[in-house]
Amino acid sequence: MANWVLKGLRTGIRTTSYPAGPDDAPGISPGRPIGTSLSSTTAVDQLVRNCPTQAIAPDGSGIAIDQRRCIHCFRCQRGVDEPPIWQQGFEWAAYVDDQAPRKLAAIFGRSLHIRFVDAGACGACMSEARQINNPYYNMHRLGFFITPTPRNADVLLVAGPVSDAMRLPLSKTYEALPTPKRVVAIGACAASGGVFGPSFAASAGIADVIPVDVVVPGCPPPPLAILHGLLLVVERKPPSNVFSRASGGSKESP
């Protein structure tokens, strides 16, 4: 056993400085396309046509992107005449209802207990959600804990388009959470149904079944984006915007 203690000590601290400081280590996020002004309507048409999930729409002289639909297929980047700006970073989470963000900050201070539900996710979102527990991201230092039972949870972290058979377990889990409670939907499937829904076997996202408060776009959203989503719930970080417009560029208004 002493060997393990030594091994741990020798490894040292690997944890990110986010949210206190920035993190731009290579490979922490795939990045994503953002609304861009383009030179011609042909270029706009090409991007709109190439996008398999209708995430790209014409916007003035360029394109706007509905980040909830973007599945990181890179088809607006590879083999096109004029690709949109590809933005690095990971602060992607946004409140669903801008008018009245229902936050938990005042009630819970800074700590949250989280219950994860897999509503038909492909496994990548779940894998990324699992990573927020690893030493690089270590959510415990932020006061976030995973709890095995919904009865002890403040936040439901949900991934997947909600497959038919998971509708009932998901709504039951939601009902089992004591109020006040919040729902964080992670990933393109949870936000919009992704490539699966709506269909005979899956819904068009979590909001079809239970109310959603925070959405974290991405396919899958990297661990730091999921942390950003949780930080939004306790108002410790400003939100991003799910619509990225050509005129607005990368600076999105809250």
Added chain:
Amino acid sequence: MAVLYRIHDDTSDLASFLELCRVHWRGVVVASADEADNTCRIDCGTERLRDICQWLTDDLGFAFATLVAEQAPKNWLLIYAFYKDAKSPLVRVELKLDAALSVAPSVVDLLHGPSFDWHEREVEDLFGLHFEGHPRLGEFVLHEDWLEGINPMRRDFDANKRFEPRTTEPKWEPPTIVTAPGAFAMPIGPVFSDFAESAHFLLETVGEDVVRTIPRFFYKYRGVEKIAEGQPPDRALLLAERFSGTAAFAHGLAFCQAIEAICGIKPPPRALALRAVLAELERLRSHAAAITGICNSTALAVATSQAALIEERLLRLTCEITGHRYLFGAVVPGGVICNPSQTDCRHLTAAVGEITHELRRLLQMLRYSSSFLDRLEEVGVVTEDQALSYGLVGPIARASGVARDIRKVLPYAVYGSTDFSVPVEREGDGYARLRVLFAEAAQSAGIINKVLSSLPDGAICSDELQLRAGAALSAVEAPLGAAFHWVRLDNGGNVSRYRVTPPSFTNWHGFHLAAENFAFQDFPIILASFGLSNAECDR
């Protein structure tokens, strides 16, 4: 007699297998060879199906790969595919049924019957095709609350029509066998544990010891095979990659290989080499994740952290090389998308070298942690006979002494010309599975280094793809085991049938073998040592 057959039977190449088949089944079935695919096709009727399946599996040692059902206007087509070793051809037994007659003979009572079991149940549930003699047909993919008599894979079913939200609760009450006083069935799931995929388990127990586990899956059924129908291959590829995000490259590759086989195109040498590199990078990541899961299930905190560091490092490395942490969008029909520079290749080689070293050190420390070994040894045992009869695949089969690996049996990419070994263990317990994971990770790192050291120059994708009608079965060794993808394209170049047989589907079927007569606290360990994906199984 069976023994005699085995001595004389020569299945070592397509021609001799065809000859054997014609001699043995003279006047009974029609056998034909497809040289291009190294496939032998056997057309048979319902009355001979059982005999042929038995001959292939029991006498000749073939393993069952997949059952594909197709609905044509006038008839049903059932395709049973079998594979054996590097020399033998792929065998496709094809059975045509009259459209009005929706009954086929079941083969589940054969010695290797269990490997057909779930396939027949799935076809019955999704197509409404009956298998005469099968003891457990009925609710399988679709649970009790699904409307009776509606089969989503039939041609006349509209995939876009949303289901009506059901008001009745599903009631799952499978037969239990433990009748001792105080015996009860402990439910786990579908929402359980810290981070667990949705699945439901009933543990039959009398208190501390669990006698039997009855699992139920398909909570995550998203109808991937149905919604792929009618889509052009570039859209269906998105589904192939995303139904199991942790094995996205392997399944994307299998789909692309099927399209390439149909359209008769061959990717350039550099693309084939890069496919092997990326596939091994995914395997390395997936195995590191499985090792993290096993350490976590035994509550060995420092080891969990160490393995998780390796896993995250591999995710970042993958993102640096391909632009995505899970290799989404990396493979296309005709080649690959990403073209690493020489600097990238050097970086990859160096990083994989360091990771191999760290994994070796981790295994060394785990091997001397007796409290850890106590939890794994003799836990969740699957014997070699069981693995063969259930047709198990991947690291789980290889930990039980079955040395089958698609990279050797049906080589693709550059595996045929790359030197690597297939690690095998005999015990079939949790510790054997852990050792196989470590050994395979080391082999993967070796393959990456070997292929990168002689990476051919040139194009990474062949020229314009000409889609045409046809069908093909492609196989890859996904991180969790053998995956088979059957794709049929119609005259317009759209997908008209897509059938995926992922390794998790094959191996979850064998899970109950390992989850028998164990102490309650061992359940998470058995689960982690299997390390399967429900997203992959359920589709």
